[in-house]
Amino acid sequence: MLDLRHRFPAITEGVHHGWARFDGPAGTQVIDSAIEATSAWQRSGNNANSHGSFAAAEACDALFEQVQGTIGRLLNVSPSSVMFGPSTTANVFSITRAIGHDLRPGDEIICTQLDHDSNVSPWLLVAEDTGATVRFAEFDAATGRLHPEAVTKLLTDRTRWVAVTGASNAIGTMPDITTITAAAHAAGAKVMVDGVHLTPHAPVDVTSIGCDVYSTSSYKWYGPHAGATWVEPVLLDQLHAYKVRPAPDTGPGRFMLGTPSYEGFAAIDAAAQFLLDTGMDVIQAHERQLFWRLLDGLLSDDRVTVYGPHDLVDRAPTLAFNVAGHSPESVARRLAAERIAVWDGHYYALEAMAALGIEGAVRAGIAVYLTNDDVDRLLDVVHRI
Numbered sequence: 610m611l612d613l614r615h616r617f618p619a620i621t622e623g624v625h626h627g628w629a630r631f632d633g634p635a636g637t638q639v640i641d642s643a644i645e646a647t648s649a650w651q652r653s654g655n656n657a658n659s660h661g662s663f664a665a666a667e668a669c670d671a672l673f674e675q676v677q678g679t680i681g682r683l684l685n686v687s688p689s690s691v692m693f694g695p696s697t698t699a700n701v702f703s704i705t706r707a708i709g710h711d712l713r714p715g716d717e718i719i720c721t722q723l724d725h726d727s728n729v730s731p732w733l734l735v736a737e738d739t740g741a742t743v744r745f746a747e748f749d750a751a752t753g754r755l756h757p758e759a760v761t762k763l764l765t766d767r768t769r770w771v772a773v774t775g776a777s778n779a780i781g782t783m784p785d786i787t788t789i790t791a792a793a794h795a796a797g798a799k800v801m802v803d804g805v806h807l808t809p810h811a812p813v814d815v816t817s818i819g820c821d822v823y824s825t826s827s828y829k830w831y832g833p834h835a836g837a838t839w840v841e842p843v844l845l846d847q848l849h850a851y852k853v854r855p856a857p858d859t860g861p862g863r864f865m866l867g868t869p870s871y872e873g874f875a876a877i878d879a880a881a882q883f884l885l886d887t888g889m890d891v892i893q894a895h896e897r898q899l900f901w902r903l904l905d906g907l908l909s910d911d912r913v914t915v916y917g918p919h920d921l922v923d924r925a926p927t928l929a930f931n932v933a934g935h936s937p938e939s940v941a942r943r944l945a946a947e948r949i950a951v952w953d954g955h956y957y958a959l960e961a962m963a964a965l966g967i968e969g970a971v972r973a974g975i976a977v978y979l980t981n982d983d984v985d986r987l988l989d990v991v992h993r994i
C-alpha cells in the first residue's frame with residue numbers, strides 16, 4: 610500500500626498529530642518538499658521581482674517559468690499560458706470580468722447545479738452587469754450524476770460560455786467534461802472547467818478535454834494557498850484584461866495583478882512535482898481503495914444517508930452524508946472529539962445543496978495521507994452516534 614505519511618510533517622508530528630484528516634477537500638496538509646522549497650527560496654536571496662537586470666531578478670523569472678512548466682506537465686497544457694493568483698475564485702473573477710466586457714444582452718451562459726460557487730457567482734454577477742442570461746444545468750439528485758445532456762440541451766446559438774466543474778467538491782461526481790466541451794464548441798460556445806476538486810484525485814489531460822479555461826488550486830493538492838489557471842493562448846491574449854498599463858499586453862501577466870508570491874511559486878512547483886513523481890494513477894488507485902472502505906461502511910448504516918453516487922464510477926473520493934436525527938455540525942463535533950476532522954455545512958456548493966433538498970451535510974474526503982485505520986475510526990464513531 611502507498612505510504613506517504615512520512616512526507617507530511619503535520620500528520621506525523623506537531624499539535625494536530627494523531628488526527629485523522631478527512632478535511633482535504635477544504636485544503637490538504639502540505640508535502641515536506643513544498644514546505645522546504647518555500648523556506649529555501651526565502652533564505653536564498655532570490656526574492657526580488659520580475660524582469661530586472663541582476664541575478665536575483667533573473668532567478669524570479671526562471672522560477673516563474675519553472676512552475677509554469679511543472680503545471681504544464683501536470684495538466685498537459687501549454688506552460689506559457691498558465692497564470693497564478695491568490696485563489697481559483699480570484700482568478701475566475703478576473704477572467705469573467707474580462708469576458709463580461711464582450712458579452713451583450715441576450716447572450717447566454719450555462720452554469721451547473723454541481724459547481725462550487727466560485728464557478729457560479731462570478732457568472733451571475735457578470736450577467737447582471739451585461740444583460741446576459743444564466744441557465745442552470747440540473748443534476749439527478751437521486752444518483753448525483755450530471756449527465757452531459759443536462760448541459761447540452763441548454764445550448765443555443767446565443768450560448769457564449771459553459772461553466773462546469775471537473776468534480777463536485779460536495780458529492781464527488783465527475784461529469785463528462787470532454788463530451789460537454791465538444792458539444793459546447795460545436796454550438797460556438799467556450800468552456801471554463803473548475804478543476805479544483807478534480808486535479809488532486811485523477812490524471813488530468815486538459816488538451817484532450819479541449820476546454821478553454823481550466824483552474825486548479827494548489828492547496829487542494831498538498832501545496833500552498835494559490836490558484837493556477839490555464840487559459841487557451843489565443844483567448845488569453847484576446848480577452849479584455851483589467852490590468853495596470855505597464856503590465857504585459859500578452860500572456861498570463863495580463864491577469865496576474867501585482868507582484869506574485871515567488872515563495873508560493875517555489876512551493877507550488879514542489880507540490881506539483883510531488884504529484885508527478887508519485888503518479889496521479891497511483892494516487893487515484895490508492896484513494897479509491899480507501900474511499901470504497903469509507904463509502905461501503907457508511908452505506909451499511911441504516912441511519913446514514915450518503916448523497917451522490919453510491920459507487921466508484923467517475924467520482925472523486927469525497928462524499929457528503931447525514932446521520933438521521935443529528936445535525937451535520939453535531940456529527941462533525943462528535944467526530945472532532947475523537948480527533949477526526951470532517952467538514953459540515955454547504956462548503957459553497959449552494960446549488961447542489963438546494964438540489965438535494967438539504968441545508969448541509971457532513972463531508973469526508975480522502976487524501977493520500979489517510980489510512981484504513983483512519984477510515985475505520987471514522988466509521989466506528991458514526992456507528993456509535
Ligand SMILES: Cc1ncc(COP(=O)(O)O)c(C=O)c1O
Nearest residue numbers: 696697698725727778805806826
Ligand atoms: C470545487 C471547488 N472549486 C473552487 C473552489 C475555490 O477555490 P479557491 O479557494 O482557490 O478559490 C473550491 C474550494 O473549496 C472547490 O472545492
